[in-house]
Amino acid sequence: MTLTITDVVNALSPFGDITARHMFGGYGIYKDGIIIALMDEEEVYFKSTPTSESFYQSFDSYPFVYEGQRRPVKMSYWNVPKTVFDDSTLLEQWIDIAYRSALTAQKTKKPPKRRPLL
DSSP states (O other): OOOOHHHHHHHHGGGSOEEEEEETTEEEEEETTEEEEEEETTEEEEEOOTTTHHHHHTTTOOEEEEEOSSSEEEEEEEEOOHHHHTOHHHHHHHHHHHHHHHHHHHHHOOOOOOOOOO
16 A cells, blocks of 8 residues: 555544645655654654654664765654554554654754854
8 A cells, every 4th residue: 555645644633733745855744833754755754852762663663764975864753664554542652752752852952053244
């Protein structure tokens, strides 16, 4: 079965205000205006923190990795196995973890450096 962005948004919609928009050849998936997931081709990856990675690993999940200019780059998003989409209780747990991870990431994000005007 092919997983589309419409399928993903529909599956996640019971758990909040879910939207998606194009990003870098894939999609960013948002809950209540906060990015919680990425979709690249037919794979969905939920936001993580170092403490949530062990939970994701327990489902044989793996991180999103892309080819950077010099080396592969691992991002803080982990693959959502298709079986998770079949269990609404489990999916809700994954979404909650991803949402809390995104909120944590927002709080710890460093402010951008300001360049002097002159």
